[in-house]
Amino acid sequence: MAKQKVKEKAIEETLWQSCDKLRGSVEPAEYKHVVLGLIFLKFASDKFEQRRKELIAEGKEKYVEMKDFYAMKNVFYLEEISRWSYIIKNAKQNDISLKIDTALNTIEKNNPALKGALPDNYFSRLGLDKSKLASLLDTINEIDTLRDNGQDVVGRVYEYFLSKFALKEGKGKGEFYTPKSIVNLIAEMIEPYKGIIYDPACGSGGMFVQSIKFIEAHNGSKKEVSIYGQEYTNTTYKLAKMNLAIRGISGNMGEKAADTFHNDQHKDLKADFIMANPPFNQKAWRAENELLDDPRWMGYEVPPKSNANYGWILNMVSKLSENGVAGFILANGALSGGGEEYKIRRKLIENKLVEAILVLPQDMFYTTNISVTLWILNKNKxxxxxxxxxxxxxxxxxxxxILFMDLRQIGVPxxxxxxxFSEDNIKQITGTYHQWQVAEIENVPEFCYSATLEEVEKKDFSLVPSKYIEFVNRDENIDFDEKMTALKGEFAELLKAEAQSKNDLLNVFKELGYEIEL
Structure with missing residues (x-):
């Protein structure tokens, strides 16, 4: 592939098409670490070589092997065996997999900020076909990561690849990635301009990346924010650390991958902004007698062990500073659940923490086609x-x-x-929300409604937007709980009729002298 061709076409798409052809028998879940690890290695090498040339040009050639002279410019120091030029020179060797693993391991050892970030012996362990790996190296060699600093070329490639891998992995997998337009919406809603940003289930770190982009778009400085995150899955934890490192974002991701509920690595944290997409309807997240006295419940009921949704909510509430704002995604069931969830939800509303509830369209997530909800909680309304x-x-x-919004008819294919969501969609949604924050707005049928707490109390503290928003052109003004109760009754009748029909059929055969064993 000639470099000129890469420039003619979107570099992300060209590279994806080339890399995907080379995948062979390696599963996407594994292959993403191979490709993204190599992209990181190419990026780190390009930055290193650029800084090395700077030092030589400044007459500081004697310092070119000193780590401090790279760290001061936020550049990772690379020994010769970790440099891309060394990898490419040995691309056709039989032990190239081992050389790549050694390169990544050496980079991590020499740069404390990368501790626990890079793929660990992936290349040797996967037994990649030598010729395909060589072709993959040639393809990634086409990325000019320094071509246009303002365009964040390598960041774009990394993000594009993350999204494509999430699509490839499909339902039940790909939890490491939240679709970009949803992350953009959350950032534009809560506006994390300055302070501490926290994500308790950070996946590959997309929330943090978009927060920094928001800050830069408003002429702020990423030095004025502190990033804190936690991730349960070790391989995803590595993706997040790489994702931040590629963009020069420093963050505290904890010492290792760990369960937020059972090993909270930021116990005393108070965040100004929380952005999250925790696992939906997580079951068996605690045992019967576990976490009953956890300080994060703060006088609320203990979240039920059958579903972690309200465990995530209370974890985030406990981490908010006195002016903190949280924007997070949950399955729609959390809007109207009964039992302990009802009691917690009622207290959240009575404590005036719930600011906005937005129902999103179906088919926004690669891992599920259900409609989900964006919650905005605010400690200072x-x-x-x-x-x-x-x-x-x-x-x-x-x-x-409380502002309710129904976004199910908004979005583009x-x-x-x-x-x-398109950029115009996000402007419309966030424009409505921010206008409501500063002045009273008109309720718009099928789109938004500002409900008083008295109205919410009359609806028995339900947060289902369709209970408040007026629907005039669609038959949407349906009470979900009532509808499900009716459907449950109808389904029970159908099962009963089916059982009776089966019994009648067995009796007919019996009368004819035939016994049927089921």
């Missing part, structure tokens, strides 16, 4: 002012209101069978 870039926003008192 009183009148106050806040600086966001060059703007000073004056908020009104919203303590006794993506990858044939998926839906995503």
């Amino acid at each position: 009183k009148a106050h002012s806040r600086e966001i870039g060059d703007e000073i926003r004056h908020y009104r008192n919203r303590e006794n209101e 993506f990858e044939k069978k998926f839906i995503q």
